Amino acid sequence: MHLSALYRFPLKSAMGESMPSLQLDALGVAGDRRWMFVDAQNGRFMTQRTFPHMSQLQARWNASGGLSLEAPGMPALQVALPEPDQALRGVIIWRDTLRVPDAGDEAAVWGSEFLGKACRLVHVPEDRARYIEGNLNDDEKVGFADGFPLLLIGQASLDDLVARVGRPLEMLRFRPNLVVQGSEPYAEDSWTRIRIGGVEFTLAKRCARCVITTIDPQTGERSADREPLTTLRSYRQGEGGILFGQNLINHGSGELELQVGMPIEVLA
Incomplete structure (x- = not known):
């Protein structure tokens, strides 16, 4: 498994930018x-x-x-x-x-x-x-992201969703920071700790999805059939909502950097 894409979202709810590498700090990316x-x-x-x-x-x-x-x-x-x-x-x-x-x-x-x-x-x-959701640790904070510093999605999870919906869907609809290639669909659901390069991450909570996923990032138009939420609701409804992707907390900052292509090790 490896990082196949990295994204940064400087302004909450605005366009994301694809990055070859990302620097980490105390608030995530x-x-x-x-x-x-x-x-x-x-x-x-x-x-x-x-x-x-x-x-x-x-x-x-x-x-x-x-x-x-x-x-x-x-x-x-x-x-x-x-x-x-x-x-x-x-x-x-x-x-x-x-x-x-x-x-x-x-x-x-x-x-x-x-x-x-x-x-x-x-x-x-x-x-x-702000302190992250649940105040898991007194020194773990988040900026203006909804609840956690980072979001991870497996490419295979999106590929499975696309097959179910029956039309292409952009990864940017789901606004992840990290995309993983080489895992099984929804494998990230079961991970609790991973390491990428010299950085360890806690996978804190599966991400509940909202109406933003129905907005085409290219045109800004909402899908009339409320996809992909309609399909996700049929098989990804869980405690807290419609779940897709994993919220992460990074441990350490400073000179830590992620690069596309880095291998991913599942620790637990």
């Missing part, structure tokens, strides 16, 4: 889901669930931590990384509330025009991140 648009009125997070055209928003993270934004009909915008204690704004993501730096008025105007709703762009520095 460096630069992954550290930015988020929130409702200007109540601070609640904004995603493709309500704004499916976010799938057409391209956000690229740069080495200085800033963000480059592009979207259909919009001018490109460079957003600087805000100071850690600059213009703190209260935000809500699921049941968590936190105060994080606001990226300023220019980014807010840009996002509001594209999304069609008044919003603000915010960034989460490491020391303001």
Whole structure:
């Protein structure tokens, strides 16, 4: 088994970027889901669930931590990384509330025009991140990802789903960070610990899937037949919802790097 693809999602619910390698830090993938648009009125997070055209928003993270934004009909915008204690704004993501730096008025105007709703762009520095779901360990945190730092999916699992649905489905519908080649379909369901290179991961919880999987990442349109959720519900319904993929927690950060092609060892 080996890593066949790596993805990073700098802005929550925007386009992902395919990467040949990924650097890991204390919050998972460096630069992954550290930015988020929130409702200007109540601070609640904004995603493709309500704004499916976010799938057409391209956000690229740069080495200085800033963000480059592009979207259909919009001018490109460079957003600087805000100071850690600059213009703190209260935000809500699921049941968590936190105060994080606001990226300023220019980014807010840009996002509001594209999304069609008044919003603000915010960034989460490491020391303001949330504890992961269940607080499994006092030093394990997550940025703006739904609940865990990373997501893994086996390519064979997607291939099996595609055969059941009867039409092609892009892996990016499921927004994984790591894709595994060489395992049996849904083999990742039974793993609890793996090692890739010098990094060990805990597979913390199977991932419950939502309506975002029905949005075509190329067009931003929702499938009229609610696929692949309709098919997944017929055989992947479990405790917590419709399950596909595994949430991961990485142990260690610093100079740790993942590269496409790295072998994967199942430890437990």
